[in-house]
Amino acid sequence: MKMPQFDYARPASLEEAVRLLAANEGAKLLSGGQSLLPLLAFRMAHPTLLVDIEGLGGMDEISLTPEGLRVGARVRWCQIEKDDRLATLHPLFQFMINHVAHYQIRNRGTVGGSLAHADPAAEMPGVALVCGCDIIVVGSSGMRVIKAAHFFVAALETALQPDEIITEIHFPTWPRGRRWAFHEFARRKGDFAMAGVAVFFDLNDEKRVVDAHIGVIGAADTPIRLGAVEQLLNGQRLEEELIGVAARLAAQEVDPNSDIHATADYRRALVGTLTARALRNAGLRDGELK
Amino acid sequence: MKMPVEFQLNGESVAVEVEPRLTLADCIRHELLQTGTHVGCEHGVCGACTIIVDGEAVRSCLMLAVQAAGKAIMTIEGLAIEEALSPLQQSFRRNHGLQCGFCTPGFLMTAHALLTQEPHADEERIREVLSGNVCRCTGYLSIVKAVLDARSAYQ
Numbered sequence: 001m002k003m004p005q006f007d008y009a010r011p012a013s014l015e016e017a018v019r020l021l022a023a024n025e026g027a028k029l030l031s032g033g034q035s036l037l038p039l040l041a042f043r044m045a046h047p048t049l050l051v052d053i054e055g056l057g058g059m060d061e062i063s064l065t066p067e068g069l070r071v072g073a074r075v076r077w078c079q080i081e082k083d084d085r086l087a088t089l090h091p092l093f094q095f096m097i098n099h100v101a102h103y104q105i106r107n108r109g110t111v112g113g114s115l116a117h118a119d120p121a122a123e124m125p126g127v128a129l130v131c132g133c134d135i136i137v138v139g140s141s142g143m144r145v146i147k148a149a150h151f152f153v154a155a156l157e158t159a160l161q162p163d164e165i166i167t168e169i170h171f172p173t174w175p176r177g178r179r180w181a182f183h184e185f186a187r188r189k190g191d192f193a194m195a196g197v198a199v200f201f202d203l204n205d206e207k208r209v210v211d212a213h214i215g216v217i218g219a220a221d222t223p224i225r226l227g228a229v230e231q232l233l234n235g236q237r238l239e240e241e242l243i244g245v246a247a248r249l250a251a252q253e254v255d256p257n258s259d260i261h262a263t264a265d266y267r268r269a270l271v272g273t274l275t276a277r278a279l280r281n282a283g284l285r286d287g288e289l290k
Numbered sequence: 291m292k293m294p295v296e297f298q299l300n301g302e303s304v305a306v307e308v309e310p311r312l313t314l315a316d317c318i319r320h321e322l323l324q325t326g327t328h329v330g331c332e333h334g335v336c337g338a339c340t341i342i343v344d345g346e347a348v349r350s351c352l353m354l355a356v357q358a359a360g361k362a363i364m365t366i367e368g369l370a371i372e373e374a375l376s377p378l379q380q381s382f383r384r385n386h387g388l389q390c391g392f393c394t395p396g397f398l399m400t401a402h403a404l405l406t407q408e409p410h411a412d413e414e415r416i417r418e419v420l421s422g423n424v425c426r427c428t429g430y431l432s433i434v435k436a437v438l439d440a441r442s443a444y445q
Contacts, residue, residue, distance in 0.1 A: 001332065008293065008310030008356050030357075034334065037352045040311070041333040050310065052357060078346070102422025103400065105334060107346040108353070189421045 003040040007049045014138060014165065017051050022140045022163035024049045029165055031074060034101065034109035035117035059112070059167055064089060069171040073112025081106065090171055092131070092180045092200060096123045099182070102190040112166040115151070118158045121192040121218035123184070125152055129223040130198045130215025131171050139164035152222035178202055181281035183274045184217070187261070193218045194262045197250075197274040199282050201233065209233045214278075219256040219271050226253045229275065238283040247276035297358045299324070300368030308355045315339040317355035318365060326366035326395050330424070337423030340396040341365050347403035366395035369402060377443030378402055378436075387436030389427035397423050401437045409444035 011017040021027050026048035030036060039045040053059075059072035062083055069090050071080075077100050080086065086094035100123050101109060114124035115135060128135065128148040135146045140163045151159050160166070184196025195218040202210045212233040214226040229250050236242055251272030258264045292307040299322060306321045315329050318341070327350060330338035334352040341350045342364040369376045375383065378401060388394045397420065404411055404419050411419070416437050425433060 002316075003311040003313070005309065005311055007291065008354070010359075030354075033354070033357065034352055037313075037354070038333040041351070050354075054357065102337070103404070103419040104337065104340050104347045104349045104422050105352070107348050189418075 001041055001043055003037075004043055004046050006040075006047050008052065009049060010052045010055055012056075014053070014056060014167070017053050017056070017165060018139055018163055020049065020051045021165070025162075027051055027162070029053060029116070031113045032076065032108040032110040033113075034105045035113055035119065053165070062086070066173075067170065068173040069093070071111055071169045071171065073110060073115075073166040073168055075111045077101070077106035077109050077111075080111075088176065090174045092174070092182060092198060093127055093171065095182050096127050096198070099123050099184050099186075099190070099193065099196065111169060115169065116158060116160060116166055118152050118156050118222070119192065120155050120221055120223065121194075121196070123182075123193070123196065123217065126196060126198055126215050126217035126223035127182075128169060130200070130213050130225060132213075133172075134170040135166055136168040136170065137164045137166050143167075149225075155221045175202065179282040181278040183278045183281070185270055185274065192261075195219050195256070195267050195270040195274060197271065197278045199275070199278040201282070207237055209236055209238055214250065214275065216250075216254060216271055219254040219267055224254070226250055226275075228253050233279075238279060240280075243276050243279045243283075246279060247272040250275035293356055295356050295359050297360060298362040300364055306355065310354060310356050312355045313351050314341070314353040314355045314358050314363075315350035317358070318350065318363075321355075324365055324367050328392055328395055330393070330396075335424070336393070336396075337400065338393050338396040340399045340423065342399055342403050345403070345406070347400050364399070366398060369398060376402075378405070378440045381440035381443075382433070382436045385432050385436035385439055387428065387433045393423060393425045393427075397425065397433055401440070405437070405441060405444040409441055411441070413438060 009020055028047035028050055030050040030052040059074040061072050063070045077097050081097045114122050118125055133148045135151050139161050146159050178200055180200035182198045184193035186193045198215040201212040204210050212230040214229050217223050229246050251268045254271045256264045256267035292309055294307050296305045308317055318324050318327050328338040330336035332351050334349050339350040340347050343361050400423055
């Protein structure tokens with residue numbers, strides 16, 4: 001469909017962008033546009049004004065700090081894909097890109113845009129949640145930090161105020177040797193997942209699981225963590241029997257919706273299967289575990 | 291309200307007055323009358339409208355014309371050399387990389403951007419990149435073959 005009518009502004013600074021958002025009810029921020037423009041094409045959104053921050057410059061770097069990784073909100077998927085440092089600094093974050101949309105979209109889509117859009121099946125919100133990221137935003141009342149766990153409110157709904165702009169996302173430090181895996185299933189590569197599971201944990205000297213994290217996308221209104229499965233795994237050796245129990249528990253712990261792409265039962269089964277796959281894959285890395 | 295926008299299209303400066311809601315694809319087709327760029331799904335799924343913006347393949351239905359201000363844009367019309375086909379286009383013809391041809395400009399622009407950046411892309415990489423374009427005729431095998439076969443022209 002052709003898009004609904006709206007005005008368009010290209011602010012010269014972040015402050016001006018915030019002012020425009022605050023002064024215009026119904027204004028929407030435009031960055032890469034790879035989530036917003038499809039919404040407009042479906043006429044699912046009717047903004048009065050688009051505030052385009054592509055020309056602002058800045059907010060487009062990935063940098064390492066003592067606390068972890070800082071990722072600017074304007075960082076595009078293609079940058080993450082090509083950044084060789086990430087293979088050790090944050091392999092899960094980089095690997096996820098294999099599942100994010102397609103080549104052309106990765107050239108324009110941004111980290112901040114995906115977070116603000118908050119599609120329940122999108123990879124970036126899921127990875128931000130499972131990694132315990134901080135999301136840095138600025139608005140009329142200044143800067144604030146929103147924990148990923150409090151950021152995703154419902155499908156396409158976040159804790160952002162209408163005048164707030166995501167500027168950066170912080171990942172906690174990723175220790176070397178951490179075990180991880182990311183598995184998702186979509187009918188066509190690059191399409192939104194029917195469900196996806198991200199897993200990471202550390203191993204202590206006895207090869208027992210420490211600090212298990214399990215994140216799921218596409219199985220609720222927001223990305224979620226599977227607390228019961230995490231609890232089950234912590235302190236245990238990751239053996240095939242435990243993986244089976246964890247997979248069944250994962251399928252029970254989610255309460256997905258049915259839609260045109262998959263039924264709730266199918267999604268529940270898929271979460272179980274993907275959890276088992278991810279745990280097996282994460283556990284087998286380096287061949288240290290049987 | 292219409293806004294003035296200027297950008298480069300296939301090496302030439304162009305100026306248009308467009309509504310902000312006009313996609314770059316529609317601007318190129320309806321305002322600039324370059325109809326080689328095809329519009330399939332209009333919401334970023336099919337890849338038919340792929341063009342090259344500042345050297346990168348993008349979906350022109352997922353960009354507003356006003357966002358193109360100051361950028362260098364290449365469409366399928368910029369690929370052919372004078373009246374002759376480019377080596378990539380010749381390879382598509384040689385390998386039967388098209389049937390009805392509707393999706394072809396999108397595949398060509400995607401493959402051109404890829405091979406310009408990665409002239410040694412292997413089959414796996416080519417398949418991964420082409421996964422963002424839909425073709426209902428060929429079954430893709432001949433398209434992949436055509437792109438593989440065109441690599442030498444970019445090396």
